[in-house]
Amino acid sequence: EITRRFGYNLDRRLADIRPDYAFDVSCQGSVPEAIMALLEAGSWEEAVRNAVSLGGDADTQACMAGGIVEAYFGVPDTIREQAEARLPPNLLETTRAFERRFPA
Template sequence: MLGAIAGDVIGSVHEGAGTKVKEFPLFTAASTFTDDSVLTVAVADCLVNGGDYADCFHRYFHAYPDAGFGLGFARWAMTRAREPYNSFGNGSAMRVSPVGYAFNTLEETIEEARCSAAVSHDHPEGIRGAQAVAAAVFLARTGHDKPLIRAELEQRFGYDLRRRLSEIRPRYRFDVSCQGSVPESIIAFLESEDYEDAVRNAISLGGDADTMACIAGAIAEAYYGGVPPAVAEETRGRLDRPLCQVVERFESCYGTPL
């Protein structure tokens, strides 16, 4: 899950900037975790310690209210609502990566991804986005190659993953929907050479940079066998102690990619 958090931190300074290049400093003084990291940790917390996803999301929102949450989620969490709000935003997909480590089969992973999404993002596209990302992480960490990952995701979720970044980048714009950002984030991973390249690919599309880098980084960590040590160290240094403690507990429970 640290790969997702690192992608978020790296992408945070590119949010809304429309970055269309891959050459940029990985970290700056302003690089910070956002709601993507906070809710990724919340999912990990639920998986390690049990509990209800909605309750956990509410608790983390109130602990980090200034992390940059979307308006719909903020309204839902602020009032501790129990009913989902039919969202197809990519918030369901940005937080789901820990699910890809916590189960032994793809079917279990996909079902738990649905559960993690549906408490807020119960629109079919919100659920599909979360399931696709969790499935990609599961397949990557269990040793499947990129052609199989692409084929499995296309067959199960109907995404067009045959496009090239060079085709997508010129016309791509900021899009916070699952259907408009999850496939592109997966393609950023599929075209990558290593973890860092996946994150740079995602940011270079000029869209919802922190979330797309979070998603691509999550899959890349699982596929490439971890996060580069320098990136991991820098990322951990940007987290507060409560978030770090959950990350450490999750890693001790579920280990690192196979």
């Protein structure tokens, strides 16, 4: 559906993209890579690592991949706990309020 609707090429492999991938802030140049990071992963952490491994706009791709893969695998408790421990109290409360409003 994603390929049909948006024209994203999801038939490539990350190993084929890595050698020539460069910073690209466009949706067409980063969203398919974030999706492919999930498609080649077996866990939330692996998907995020896949996205980072491409280089380029790695932080944005990792953020997108993490959000997409959360719906599929969920975020491991250990990673969630470490991230929450780094949030200031106001952002932690905002995050928890969002989760109460939109439970998984």
